[in-house]
Amino acid sequence: QVLERIEVVEPKINALVTVNNKGAIEQARALDKKIRDGKAAGPLSGVAISVKDNISTKGIRTTCASKMLDSYVPPYDATVVKRLQDAGAIIIGKANLDEFAMGSTTEFSRNGPTRNPWDISRVPGGSSGGSAASVAAMECAISLGSDTGGSVRCPASFCSVVGLKPTYGLVSRYGLISYANSLEQVGPAGRTVADVAAALNAIVGQDENDHTTAPGKPSYLVSKMPLRVGLVKEFIEGADPEVSRIIYRAYDTLEKEGCRCAEVSMPSAQYALASYYTIAMAEASSNLARYDNVRYGFDMSPDGYEWNSYFAKGRSNFGEEVKRRIITGSYVLSSGYYGKYYLKAQQVRSLLRRELKSLFRQFDVLIGPTMPILPFPIGEKVDDPLKMYLVDVDTVVANLAGIPAISVPAGFSGDNLPVGLQIMADEFSEQVMLDAAYTFE
Numbered sequence: 001q002v003l004e005r006i007e008v009v010e011p012k013i014n015a016l017v018t019v020n021n022k023g024a025i026e027q028a029r030a031l032d033k034k035i036r037d038g039k040a041a042g043p044l045s046g047v048a049i050s051v052k053d054n055i056s057t058k059g060i061r062t063t064c065a066s067k068m069l070d071s072y073v074p075p076y077d078a079t080v081v082k083r084l085q086d087a088g089a090i091i092i093g094k095a096n097l098d099e100f101a102m103g104s105t106t107e108f109s110r111n112g113p114t115r116n117p118w119d120i121s122r123v124p125g126g127s128s129g130g131s132a133a134s135v136a137a138m139e140c141a142i143s144l145g146s147d148t149g150g151s152v153r154c155p156a157s158f159c160s161v162v163g164l165k166p167t168y169g170l171v172s173r174y175g176l177i178s179y180a181n182s183l184e185q186v187g188p189a190g191r192t193v194a195d196v197a198a199a200l201n202a203i204v205g206q207d208e209n210d211h212t213t214a215p216g217k218p219s220y221l222v223s224k225m226p227l228r229v230g231l232v233k234e235f236i237e238g239a240d241p242e243v244s245r246i247i248y249r250a251y252d253t254l255e256k257e258g259c260r261c262a263e264v265s266m267p268s269a270q271y272a273l274a275s276y277y278t279i280a281m282a283e284a285s286s287n288l289a290r291y292d293n294v295r296y297g298f299d300m301s302p303d304g305y306e307w308n309s310y311f312a313k314g315r316s317n318f319g320e321e322v323k324r325r326i327i328t329g330s331y332v333l334s335s336g337y338y339g340k341y342y343l344k345a346q347q348v349r350s351l352l353r354r355e356l357k358s359l360f361r362q363f364d365v366l367i368g369p370t371m372p373i374l375p376f377p378i379g380e381k382v383d384d385p386l387k388m389y390l391v392d393v394d395t396v397v398a399n400l401a402g403i404p405a406i407s408v409p410a411g412f413s414g415d416n417l418p419v420g421l422q423i424m425a426d427e428f429s430e431q432v433m434l435d436a437a438y439t440f441e
């Protein structure tokens, strides 16, 4: 049924880069047999999932929506993929994304843009747009995305699904193709908070292959709790009026449920976006250096090339946005500018962390809009990098600070476009964050 559904909706939304037709049926049969043989079935038995195409899947092409990795078939599974499969989940396909997860709309993809299932003339958000759209369009129940600066939450908000970015170090990054290591985490998207919590339970916990993972394997429940809630003024101030109206309504709902709500200020939030893009591009320029046509890339005969022209020719296959980031990232790391840009960005990061620590002494969760604007038409910002970067203004804070954040559907605008509420909590306080999110279930 899932594969039939995919056949019907894919031509309209283009959420999947690869459909795992044969593999999914094989996995399902193996699972059936396991159950017939009386073996324990995992908590996600038979649940259809899609996996963002920058997360390695053994034997299934993993392209990062880039020409660079067009024919790359990983020889191993990412830890998160292995854990989901151990829990019984079935991979139905690989989800579309912005090339190497760099973007906020899923337009920077070699496979063409993914479309928003609620209005196919609009963007689904990004960079995990294929993930959120595949869940919203009922092609699967759950999807794994990656969130470096909002890439799970942004499309979750635009597609009216739930999307979660875990605390840095809660979920293994082994097998996630790196964009900006110090910022990113793999996170689930689903139609309900309970689904997302179930997926999180399957993927969390220490991994010997990723030494940045924290010890232990927590388990989360979903329940409603009266909490102390802070609405971040800076997040609301720049938002579209329709977005703020719906966020204030969510604030009232929390109050009615017994939460103690107040408006708070987070002054350093204004520097977050500049700090994020400086650090993300610096790390990207370093990570992408490996695509040198020797270790990864194409079969390209070196005949007739100097080594540097060979290198340049291969790297000309990156898309525009990726090139822009490699150039900017190399610039902010270069000796004359390192102190001026990169170091400053790191200082802002410390400042933000300190400010958040003190806020989380007064509040269990901080809330605001996930996205400052409504889903916009495809093509509107694709030629204007600064406008594109600006849409991430509310999501990057959590990545810089390493704290968890979730986007839950908060309602629809007058024009019937989805608005997401972002809820952030202190590091490793996923439980409290899920409690707040469950209010909107």
Ligand code: GLN
Pocket: 101, 102, 103, 104, 126, 127, 146, 147, 148, 149, 150, 151, 152, 179, 280, 392
């Ligand atoms: N839009 C942000 C960027 O382009 C976030 C991307 C992401 O989280 N992978 O960097």
